Amino acid sequence: MSGVVSPTPLRHRKPLPSRTPAYTEINQEDDQVEFSNPRNRSTVEQVLEKDRASMAMAAFLTVAAFALRFYKINHPDQVVFDEVHFGKFASYYITRQYYFDVHPPLAKMLFGLAGWFVGYDGHFLFENIGESYTENHVPYVGMRALPAFLSSLTVPIVFAIMKECGYSTIIAAFSASIVLFDNAHVAQGRLILLDAILIFFMSLTLYSYIRFRKLRYVEYSPEWWGWLLATGTFMACTWASKVNGILTVVAIGIPVLVDLWDILDHKKGHSMEYFWQHFLARAMGLIVLPIIFYLMVFYVHLSILTNTGPGDTFMSPAFQETLRGNELLLNSQEIRYYDTVTVRHKDTRVFLHSHPERYPLKYDDGRISSQGQQVTGYGHDDSNNHWQIVPTKALPETGRGRIVRHDDVVQFLHVNTQSLLLTHDVASPLMPTNQEFTTWPKDDHSRYNDTLFYMRLVDAHEGEAWKSKSGHFKLIHVPTKVAMWTHLKTLPEWAFSQQEINGNKNSHEKSNIWFVDDIVGEQTDEDAASRTNVAPKEPKKMNFFKKFAELQLLMLQHNAGLTASHPYASGPFNWPFLISGISFWTENNDQKQIYLIGNVIGWWTCIVGISTYVGILGADLLGRRRAMEPLPEPVRNRLWNSAGFFLVVWAVHYFPFYLMGRQLFIHHYLPSHLASALVAGSLLSFVLSETINYPISVRGPSMSRVKQRTYADVGLKGPIIVALFALMMLGMFIYMAPLTYGTPGLDGNSVNSKRLLSSWTLHFAAKASDA
Incomplete structure (x- = not known):
């Protein structure tokens, strides 16, 4: 499949000679190439193809899009669905509090900017769906206006994409109307949600790439470079708005690779120098520029969020200490030998705990234990959580007051039982592959070596001091090299159902990490005084690229971890057919609700169009x-090059979701739906076309650029069919509008009538007995 998106053939062509065919007429003044071949062209179509008519149609679509998306945008004046997240993030930008989210920050920063622009101070935290904006004095309309504005502009961009690909005005209007009158796009585009911004930048990316490809015969011209860089910029904006924006990068990358492969063909007569010039130009515009832009977005993001916030705990101690007011920055203290501390597991948050009770001689599976003192993980503060850091024999009493440092060999003394932490080659109670942890009397030196542990700080340099709060560490047993570890599975009643502590043979696992929660007892007043002001009050510095890498890794991990069930989650197979939607918001008193669902006519038309298109290509092959030769060459070229590009965009934004294990919702299909509208328009043009005029490329001495125009003559029936389709779409949109706008309220029977598919879960529906 080719990356060429205009209807011209794939094979490389030289610029045409100055002599032009008889059926073209060149206007040197306005640099237009007009087709004067009126065969089979209806009067209506000739009128529609004039520039003024095309601009009028685009203006009409734009005004209609603004009207539908801004209609009652102030309703409801309550938090709706994921506004609890993205509205909250906007507040954090305004108050400069650090937060963590799985999505890149560009769209959320734009929401923060919109809120700041309308005078919002960030005081409201969008905690729960249904909370009132008006009662909390939140200028929410100004924030909702941002996605509504961009969603409205997406409609004329879709129209422009089709026109730039050589389709007639009426066909371009058909594709645009599918997006214009779609209930899902309207509902998603008038709330503080990311998808409208994502789709806007995605559509601009497609438009820019098409403009770039149309200039392939005037390579390296200012306009050629301009549209190449525009493609890279808008592609980066898409990528930086939401995590699945990376699919747009892939969708552009595929035709670019096909294009380069075509240039590499020696039959085209190109040298390798010519190939590398094109490769480097595309690498600069579509790889280097997007990466730089993406990094800049995160640089701005991290430069704004400089105060401690709810996202601190996701980050490493070194990252947290760069945030003003962070607990680790203010309260971490250097740990010294003979300090008594409480130790907690980073993931499960349980304390390292011990008590006089012992392991049973025999476990349920018949294995024999050491009958040593139990060492467990306990979730509550208790004096049995107290451990003293004891130096080894190499540091006798002179070790008192000495700072514990990275890679020191230490002992842990359980204060209440005066026994030393120990692990040995005995299977743990719940995991026969891991070692048992127990304790040993401190005065019995017969097992001294088994009580020795390396104190390994995470991401530390040699000699770095161990600190409470921020000093995340792994405790590695010296003789056996296992790491102290715990997991969520609890021990039986004989251990009071506390968590098991055992020795993990894989010492590199991140779940082996612990930290000192508190230093519970100072030895002397002198020691206490020496700790005063140890922790710096000013935030520390950390290299941007280290912060960026850490944040990217966490985003990927947490996005993959969003696997919890949700009542309105749905799989990719359901999306094109509108099997189920999402309940965004309800108001019980007036029986109002917002239910995200698409326009059935538009969505089913698109999926029929895609299926038919694939069938036509298969039959032609x-x-x-x-x-x-079932199809003429020009028709085949149009189907493969233009509609084929749209199909690639649809497939790349759709099929990867089958590979994802995370929560998925119908709004993840909206980018693919936009691409399917382009495919449907291309197919309609194929079905209705009576003739196809060949595109003409003209280069004149006084002309600064090349113009290509081609029209698929759809005859008089084209405008009639498209007008009827648009009216049907509008009728269905109006019929479903109460579920899109959340007003007016509906009684039970009215709700039932709106449920076009039995799988839609609508609120306030009448029961069969009520009906």
């Missing part, structure tokens, strides 16, 4: 295999 099969016919050509049998030495037949």
Whole structure:
């Protein structure tokens, strides 16, 4: 499949000679190439193809899009669905509090900017769906206006994409109307949600790439470079708005690779120098520029969020200490030998605990234990959580007051039982592959070596001091090299159902990390005084690229971890058919609700269009295999190059979701739906076309650029069919509008009538007995 998106053939062509065919007329003044071949062109179509008519249609679509998306944008004046997240993040930008989210920050920063622009101070935290904006004095309309504005502009961009690909005005209007009158796009585009911004930048990316490809015969011209860089910029904006924006990068990358592969063909007569020039130009515009832009977005993001906030705990101690007011920055203290501390596991948050009770001689599976003192993980503060850091024999009493440092060999003394932490080659109670942890009397030196542990700080340099709060560490047993570890599975009643502590043979696992929660007893007043003001009050510095890498890794991990069930989650197979939607908001008193669902007519038309398109290509391939020519060459080129590009965009934004294990919702299909509208328009043009005029590329001495125009003549029936389709779309949109806008309220029977598919879960529906 080719990356060429205009309807011209793939094979490389030289610029046409100055002599032009008889059926073209060149206007040197306005640099237009007009087709004067009126064969089979209806009067209506000739009128529609004039520039003024095309601009009027685009203006009409734009005004209609603004009207539908801004209609009653102030309703409801309550938090709706994921506004609890993205409105909250906007507040954090205004108050400069650090937060963590799985999505890149560009769209959320734009929401913060919109809120700041309308005078919002960030005081409201969008805690729960249904909370009132008006009672909390939140200028929410100004924040909702941002996605509504961009969603409205997406409609004329879709129109422009089709026009730039050489389709007629009426066909371009058809594709645009599918997005214009779609209930899901409207509902998603008038709330503080990310998808409208994502789709806006995605559509601009497609438009820019098409403009770039149309200039392939005037390579390296200012306009060629301009549209190449515009493609890279808007692609980066898409990528930086939401995590699945990376699919747009892939969708552009595929035709670019096909294009480069075509240039590499020696039959085209190009040298390797010519190939590398094109490769480097595309690498600069579509790889280097997007990466730089993406990094800049995160640089701004991290430069704004400089105060401690709810996202601190996701980050490493070194990262947290760069945030003003962070607990680790203010309260961490250097740990010294003979300090008594409480130790907690980073993931499960339980304390390292011990008590006089012992392991049973025999476990349920018949294994024999050491009958040593139990060492467990306990979730509550208790004096049995107290451990003293004891120096080894190499540091006798002179070790008192000495700072414990990275890679020191230490002992842990359980204060209440005066026994030393120990692990040995005995299977743990719940995991036979891991070692048992127990304790040993401190005065019995017969097992001294088994009580020795390396104190390994995470991401530390040699000699770095161990600190409470921020000093995350792994405790590695010296003789056996296992790491102290715990997990969520609890021990039986004989251990009071506390968590098991055992020795993990894989010492590199991140779940082996612990930290000192508190220093519970100072030895002397002198020691206490020496700790005063140890922790710096000013935030520390950390290299941007280290912060960026840490944040990217966490985003990927947490996005993959969003696997919890949700009542309105749905799989990719359901999306094109509108099997289920999402309940965004309800108001019980007036029986109002917002239910995200698409326009059934538009969505089913698109999926029928895609299926038919694939069938036509398959039939053409099969016919050509049998030495037949089912389609003329110009028609085939248009189907493969233009509609084929749209199909690639649809597929790349759709099929990867089958590989994802995270929560998925119908709004994840909206980018693919936009691409499917482009495919449907291309197919309608194929079905209705009576003739196809060949595109003409003209380069004149006084012309600064090349113009290409081609029209698929759809005859008089085209405008009639598209007008009827638009009216049907509008009718369905109005019929479903109460679920899109959340007003007016509906009684039970009215709700039932709106449930076009039995799988839609609508609120306030009448029961069969009520009906």
